[in-house]
Amino acid sequence: MDRENEYKLLDSLFDELFPLCRSITGYGIEASMEIISRYMPLQFDRVKSGTQVFDWQVPPQWNFCRARLWDPNGNVVCDTNINNLHVVSYSEPVDQFLTLDELLPHLHSLPDMPEAIPYVTSYYKRTWGFCLKHSDKQMLQPGRYRVLIESEFDPEGGVPFAQTTLEGENSKEILLSSYLCHPSLANNELSGPLVLLGLYNRLSKWPTRHYSYRFLLNPETIGSLCFLYKNYQSLSDNLEAGLILTCLGGDVDTLRYKASRKGNTTYDQLANHLASHKQLRYVDFTPLHGSDERQYCAPGFNLPVAQVSRSLNIAKVPYHTSLDNKESMNMARIIQSIDELEKLLQLGEVAGVAVNQSPFGEPQLGKRGLYPNMNTLEHTNKSSDNLVDGRTKLNAILTILSDSDGTKSMVQIAESLNLTLFQMVPIIKELEQHGLIKFNTGEVL
Amino acid sequence: MDRENEYKLLDSLFDELFPLCRSITGYGIEASMEIISRYMPLQFDRVKSGTQVFDWQVPPQWNFCRARLWDPNGNVVCDTNINNLHVVSYSEPVDQFLTLDELLPHLHSLPDMPEAIPYVTSYYKRTWGFCLKHSDKQMLQPGRYRVLIESEFDPEGGVPFAQTTLEGENSKEILLSSYLCHPSLANNELSGPLVLLGLYNRLSKWPTRHYSYRFLLNPETIGSLCFLYKNYQSLSDNLEAGLILTCLGGDVDTLRYKASRKGNTTYDQLANHLASHKQLRYVDFTPLHGSDERQYCAPGFNLPVAQVSRSLNIAKVPYHTSLDNKESMNMARIIQSIDELEKLLQLGEVAGVAVNQSPFGEPQLGKRGLYPNMNTLEHTNKSSDNLVDGRTKLNAILTILSDSDGTKSMVQIAESLNLTLFQMVPIIKELEQHGLIKFNTGEVL
């Protein structure tokens, strides 16, 4: 797939997914997963409503049809057929008449942003409500309002998630995950799944993969907890690193990498290295806000999961409002995010800990063409019989072999050599081909 | 007991204890312990003379009655009925006449402090001697002096110590200890036992105690070694922290905390934290001087025992002289020491390592009233449905839960939040009440 087709696919997929009324359960999210599964072979799973998942109980499934509010004159004030954000997510079914005073506690608007419809949820405390522009709310007159919310709670439903894996050379795994539960929001919703799909397509074309790559879609928070509920042991055994993909269409130049709680994983080190070369922005883990990394990094799990985003200026385009739409997002930035993340993942393949496979003394490099075979003063600038480079390459080789004892990552070795990891990639690959180093063995010399 | 009665009790106890001629063994120290046991339920123990205690042999018991020195004219030069400091502690019995030249090597005075009687001991090398003001010594005329020291060494005696424990919720223990072996000295003797008694009374009234608190009185050095000889295994298993109480009546503003040799115990961290808020003075451990912490912190034991003091300016009021008396000490400072140490111990209850009891993902805080149940932009300043505080409390809760993995103390968490531990106490207690964190489990996630 060339770049033009990639763009067209993601652009039209955006338009198809945007109007669906998603929540953490129900028709909207399941339909969205089905649509994406046309392009990547997703396996579907779910955890049943009522199940105790760690400290949480899986809520009943919210099957939502439509919500409307009419003013005393019969004019439509809110209709989810016009904008899904009008209903408080997980509103209970209502069909009644109320005075304005009775209605007002159920109306949500943003006085500071009078033209934005806010996005409001109440998954775990039963209520109902409408969201509308503050300017519209101000116009409401006293009288008898009609409320009709067509929804039902299905105790036999469940929280869905969907995943697929591209297998690699060994059992170590990279998790790439995004959430899919917000209705009709753009950067803070669809950008993540679109980048996930883009990366799936890119990585499926790589000639080799050291790691296996698992691609995961779930509703935020409860979805990642349900996924962990069913998959924690496997992640604990095999996960080398993970990235939560969120808000990746913002119109800003650099990706922002929020490190894992561990703070020193292979990807954390790599991101720090790239940040020192201004290729992304690195921030430490915090449990105070963010996305599903908060669950993966909870102290009982403490998995090596980071988060990446390309956030808008949230003062200008606040999330969780109707202002987060396709116009304020930037589809070209989504492609840029895919490009930059593919590069990050490529470097990630050789960023970790390798082990010298011939560690007892120096290996005899000369017989492999990696050292001058004749020892003379004339050769002190040569990396091999024919390569005159001031020994740059030979110094890198000797340093990699000396440091690859199973405790030092290739990122650390690159930094000790004042090279970028990118510059070292061909040398690393040559040493791998000669069988002199091996990644991901878990061995320590 | 109100503060006025507390003061009166300690003040009259001081006066009762001051005249007794204590040493590391014998009538004086045992009578002193008996008197204190009227106010706290002490259990008495002893290690017999002759016992090999680590590198030391327990000395015979020194039963001392009276020591006198008369000049050639029959005038009394020294009499321990006037001041106990006149005799070198552990002087052997003597009844003889000497010339001034024969006598002089047995007389101890301080040329630089001519009006002070020094306090001199010779526990492990048999000798005898008198201590007197240098000004008095200067006046002595040649002639025939009479020496009469009424004492005896009892090989069947022993080194006594006395202790009591206030039980807490778990087996982890705090040791509070002072020494009781100096005769007629004030700050560098009685201040410690008085503060110990004051703390016993305060802590016995606490509604709950996480830790058990052991209160111990012993003669300095040999007494703590004898205590360790009989109790080391229990301390090694259970001791969370200890404080040696010494010189706590000095007329200075701040307590001085000398850290344990480990330097990073719960109390060391807490004291460092308080020092950074100017609430006490923190100094590192040294084996070069101090009190019984030198024995507890010897490398074979290496117990988490610190020392606290409120020292006078020793240039103005030198210890181990008759100048260390009730006038140079300050009884109000003893009460202040009790106040400050009670506060330290209270904070110590929540200063250590807690473990998140719901560490698999974030706990569902909303159902406990610790998180806003509705998710809307309006709630980003709320810590719960009703508390609008810029999320200060919620941020503290999320940080405590994220960091309480069994490796990080609450002091460290407070400092990472730029809060004092004191400010965090109500939040910590609320999380404890909800069962979300638990102290002293020893568990690491």
Place this chain on the structure above:
Amino acid sequence: MDRENEYKLLDSLFDELFPLCRSITGYGIEASMEIISRYMPLQFDRVKSGTQVFDWQVPPQWNFCRARLWDPNGNVVCDTNINNLHVVSYSEPVDQFLTLDELLPHLHSLPDMPEAIPYVTSYYKRTWGFCLKHSDKQMLQPGRYRVLIESEFDPEGGVPFAQTTLEGENSKEILLSSYLCHPSLANNELSGPLVLLGLYNRLSKWPTRHYSYRFLLNPETIGSLCFLYKNYQSLSDNLEAGLILTCLGGDVDTLRYKASRKGNTTYDQLANHLASHKQLRYVDFTPLHGSDERQYCAPGFNLPVAQVSRSLNIAKVPYHTSLDNKESMNMARIIQSIDELEKLLQLGEVAGVAVNQSPFGEPQLGKRGLYPNMNTLEHTNKSSDNLVDGRTKLNAILTILSDSDGTKSMVQIAESLNLTLFQMVPIIKELEQHGLIKFNTGEVL
């Protein structure tokens, strides 16, 4: 042996060894070892040609007799009877006539140093060649040259090495090693073996040795690998530190210590300490250049082996050329190196980790004459009953006893006391004599 005889011995030994045509195998190196074995009881060993030694195959033995090159007029251009450097080491046998054009690829010279004969080797890729001054090469005229290289490869030979040990009090061992494979070079060859012999003579006269000292001679690189092949397990079990001796006759003031890869061994700490007092120069380990320490410090071995040298200015006197001769070296500097290394080894005996043998409380120092027996203000400046020194000695004793828990080296303790280790030697020895500390127990309190 007094210093004058020591000088004469080493000076005449230099003259005897210099003319031999050494290589990594063969008559020259074996004869050199035999000569040195007159002065130290060397045991000889070898690894047979063809043996796979880690990543290397032991080469056949090169038995070399003589190499000559005649110009078209029959004049001798190169003759190894005049200078051994004229032949490329490991040249195959040749007896033929060539034109100048055919000959030139086999001639090695240094255009930038026209008066130096370079030293060239090709151990693992079969070839032949001559080395000569560039000024001589420039004069060669077209015509028919005669080449005669008398050498043979013996597949039944092997790589030799030779060693002897001075036994110490315990099984911990120090390795002192130099290489012996360069022909007719001075500082970068004979200085090392001469210093090794000098140290053997010095250490054999020490009254006691904590460590055993192993003295080793081998051809560089392949020789140390062969030694490791046969002795690695014993080194891994017992080696406390090692020093590769190289280039120790250079006319510069200070020794240069290249640390082991571990970087924190007893000797590394000691050398760092001495460097902070300007007594030597300390550099970190690098795998990029050096001598046999590159093999010992390879990550599979990671042995505590450092390297010491007294290097010339290699811009003025380049190694691996005929300019590295007795005139550019300095025999007095070799004696100085022996002096300085003997002092380093003496300090090394007490530089490591000692363990307090009476660690349960303070030992009773008074009964050993190490503490004032009478406790009085007058004695606060005394280290014992008779030593008035401001407690300098007593403070050192108390610090050593407190810190000697099996984790802290005596170098670290000296630095924490702001003393040099040299200043602490008498105190350390006194504590050893009293049985209060013991080195090399491996115990941790």
